[in-house]
Amino acid sequence: MTPKHPSCRAIEPDLVATATGEAGAAAVRRVDDHARSCAPCRAELGRYRAIDAIARGLRDSTPPAGDVAASRSALQARLADLKSRVLTYGIVPSPLGNILVARSELGVSLVEYLGEATTLAASRLRALTDVETVESSTEIARLRDELLEFLAGRRQRLGWRLDLRLAGSEFRRAVLEAAVDVPYGAVTSYATIARRVGKPGAERAVAQALRWNPLPIVVPCHRIIGSSGKLTGYAGDKLGLKRQLLDVEGVRTQPAARDFRVARETMYVRAGDDRAYCLPTCGDLPSHNLANLTLIASRASVEALGLEPCSDCRPDLHPLV
């Protein structure tokens, strides 16, 4: 190539921009002025235009449709696998300490007490090899807000879609599903749940399943207590949290030997699936053993369940205080 005149070198960026349609009006004018009196640059402009047109013609060359479709279906398969393994989580500071909330495509899959810890390192998620975690506090913002409202007593229901795959077994899953049905402000016994899942007498297995409940609070295992009325246990060694949660729901507890006991005398009683509710002292109750009873803390909770007052003890005329 012969060396270009300095004015040609100077105009080159504008010339290329003009040829490719990216120049502003002033640059186009400069190029026009220059090219009028400079034949080599005029030719250059034509060549750049040709190159640009050919380059844009590359848009028309598309890969074979079969290859695109094959790539797409291979991608869908890998994405489906990934989606089933990804958990999005956030850590929520709460009156019960830090709580990790994680959800999958299917629903909320983990609510975990972290205590003072603030990172994933303290979570059981760390031990799960077939799970991928993504932190996103914005994604779980709604869950966080609703959880905090619930813990403050301003919300009685967490209507979350649940993903129970971390339950561990069919039996544990069945226990969690039965526990979900225990209403707000009420308690029932491990024995009741055992019967509901078709395993009467399996209280210990039920208690174990609830001990590993991956969704405490939302699957309200804090509402499941011993047949004696004692709280018995919660998430390993977190009995205090069970008591706090029951307190939020208006269920009163009293200290008992190395434990707490619900104050039965302050709660209405429902036998089995009866449509009626009674005073705790009702003589019409088939048994006072908690194994087949649900205790309900307030008239509001009773009414929310649509129960009728017992015609014998008339709790509507003699409300508990």
Place this chain on the structure above:
Amino acid sequence: MGLGPFDDVVAAHHPEIYRYLRRLTFRASEADDLVQETFLRAYRAWQTLAPDANVRAWLFAIASNLARNHFRGESRRRRAYVTVGERRAEADPAGPEEEHVFRETRALLDRVVAELPLKQRLAFTLRKVHDLDYEAIGESLQCSPESARAHVFQALKKIRLSLNGHELPAMEPTR
């Protein structure tokens, strides 16, 4: 499980991202791997993406990043170049006379582009084939829009030099 928003992203952008990576790699299996990795990465980050983000530019950035890692070894790039020469030669049968120069030049240009330094090659492809703006190209190449523009300019200059002495089709000024 119904169609989530990410499925919409795949439906909308897979064909173009595939085309981009296929053009860069020229080998279907390599492109397949890079496309899958692009969308799997995107899915992992999808939840943290700002709601008003330019999803298309974002996907191109992920794909470009993966492509750059992929081509880190110069030998791979050379292999890709050799393949393109063969493939284009096969894919361009002689057409009508008036198209012949255009097609021939396009095949030549394809080869020249494949030999460009990687950043210039990506910038050129993103601009000319996929019509991304310089801001988006800058995001893809982790540089400023001005640098992105400079990469495209350099690419055009090199292409122009490589086509020296080669007959080019006559073009009317577009504006």
